[in-house]
Amino acid sequence: MKANLVSTLLGIPLTWLSLVTLMGVLAYLGVGDERISAIAFLPMRKAPPWVVPLAGLALCLPFCLASAYIEWRLFREYFQSVGAAHSKRIMLEANALSYLIVAAFWVFEMVYQTSLRS
Numbered sequence: 001m002k003a004n005l006v007s008t009l010l011g012i013p014l015t016w017l018s019l020v021t022l023m024g025v026l027a028y029l030g031v032g033d034e035r036i037s038a039i040a041f042l043p044m045r046k047a048p049p050w051v052v053p054l055a056g057l058a059l060c061l062p063f064c065l066a067s068a069y070i071e072w073r074l075f076r077e078y079f080q081s082v083g084a085a086h087s088k089r090i091m092l093e094a095n096a097l098s099y100l101i102v103a104a105f106w107v108f109e110m111v112y113q114t115s116l117r118s
Contacts, residue, residue, distance in 0.1 A: 003074040007067040015066040019059075049117050053110035057103055064099035068092045 072091040076084060 003071040006074060007070040011066040011070045012063060015062050016059075019062060049113035050110045053106045053113060057106040057110070060099045060103045060106070064095050067099075068095040071095065 068088075068091045071094075072088050075082075075087050075091060079087065082090075
């Protein structure tokens, strides 16, 4: 429970900040698309209806990996008797299941928003 709370309160902001920093560096280097970078900062009024759900779906993977890593580190600290490889697999599978549910929501939302505009 504590690991899940820490991964939420610490992992999501740190992951988001890392991604924003990466987008800034890529934009500075002239790589990427400014429309994609803008999603992280400002809502786009005339954006297609699938943009926000797609952004949410795309963020599932980095948030899942960060959450699994943080929870694994905390789990390993408290349960040293469980092997590192086994505990890493447990954290990755648990987070993958959670984020698959979140990803399913974003897919549903993308289909729903697109169908409203059709």
